[in-house]
Amino acid sequence: MSTTALPTRRAPDRFAILLMVGLCAIWGLQQVAIKSTNAAVPPVFQAGLRSAIASVLVWAWARSRGTPLFRDDGTLGAGLLAGVLFAAEFICIFLGLTLTSASRMAVFLYTAPCFTALGLHWFVDGERMRRIQWLGIIVAFAGMALAFADGFVHAGPGASGAQGSTLAGAAGDALGVLAGITWAATxxxxxxxxxxxxxxxxxxxxQLMVSAVVLLALALGLGQARVENVxxxxxxxxxxxxxxxxxVSYLLWFWLLTRYIASRLSVFSFLTPLFGVSFGVLLLRESFSAGFLIAALLVLIGIALVNAPAKRQAV
Structure with missing residues (x-):
């Protein structure tokens, strides 16, 4: 991929930060929504239906605003690639969750901002990271890992749901990392x-149209294209x-990408698993410890470092 000259993006302001926090809360609650639907709609088919429904909504929204969608503007190749990567991310997530725990999947999936920062640093002009921002990513990732490691400790070594020590669990963990990589690549x-x-x-x-086709085809191949116990x-x-x-949330996310530095936005993704755990506490009556609170503080510190203003002479 060549380094194409792009319009100048700016660091997230207060509006962008508040919007990103709201988006992360929406994405965190999604885990509860998926679990609430699994008994009625199998996971891969569920993801395909979601993409298909959202595709219709996006098309209707763009049509109502007079936004051209099918004009030849040279984006077809990149658009198809982004769609395949988007579908691959969800394939890795859903298949990985059959092999490893949801907590471990969250740890590996949300390495995506690190891969995003690396990819943008190498391939996109205007997305160079400073040392303090790299430090912020490390601190935020350490906080997120601590949050889920705390959950692993409290599960106990003999817990029936513990996974990751077997070959199958390792494969699920690898799929989580691959999901993070494909998210970043998108x-x-x-x-x-x-x-x-x-x-x-x-x-x-x-992304929605391509992923709908891929996910629905995969669901059909896996025998998951069914609905029951609605x-x-x-x-x-x-x-x-x-x-x-x-x-709504993905449309807002891509709108933000057109106006703000993507590497600074992506690091907020670390908040999503923390919101997910919080919703688990509120809605599923799961418990948390002081370790989780410390981890959350580390994540917030990391985000603050990544979004630290540049010095006057910084380019």
Missing amino acids: TVVVRGSRLAHTSASKTLLY TPLALASLAYQAVIVAF
């Missing part, structure tokens, strides 16, 4: 290609995933 493709010059609606539609909660959860997460 961001790099969006920022380092002609997609950076197109509308957020078109960028998102590429409840109002399952329908509400699927609607939350399709409308709030895949449509």
Whole structure:
């Protein structure tokens, strides 16, 4: 991928920071929504339906605003690649979760900001990271790892749900890392290609349409293309995933990528698993310890370091 000259993006301001925190909360709650729907709709089919529904919503939104979606603007190749990467991320997540625990998956998945920063540093002009920002990523990742390590300790070495020590668990962990890499690669493709010059609606539609086709085909191949035991909660959860997460939140995310430095935005993703644990405490009555609070503080410190203002002579 060549280093294409792109419009200047700025560091996140107060509005962008508040919006990113809200998006992370939405993404954290998604884990509860997925669990609430699994009994009615298998995971891969669930992801495919979410992408398909959101595709229709994005198309309708763009049409209502007169945003051109099918004009030849040289984004087809990058758009298809972003869509395949987007689908691969969810394939890795859902298949990985059959082999390893959700907590371990979260640890490895949310290495994505580190891979994003590396990819942007290498391939995209204007996304160079300073030493203090690299330190922020390390501190935030350490805090996130501590948060989930605390959960592993309290599970106990003989807990029936403990995984990761077997070959299957290691494979699931590897899929979590691969999901983080594909998530990061999607961001790099969006920022380092002609997609950076197109509308957020078109960028998102590429990913949703391609992922819908790939995920629904995979669900069919795996025998997951079925719906059973449908409840109002399952329908509400699927609607939350399709409308709030895949449509509204992703559209806002790609809009932010067109205006702010992507590496500074991506580090906020560390908040998502912390929100996920918090919602688990509130909605699933899970417990947490002082270790979790310390971990959350480390994550916030890391985010503050990554978003530290540059010195006057910094380029």
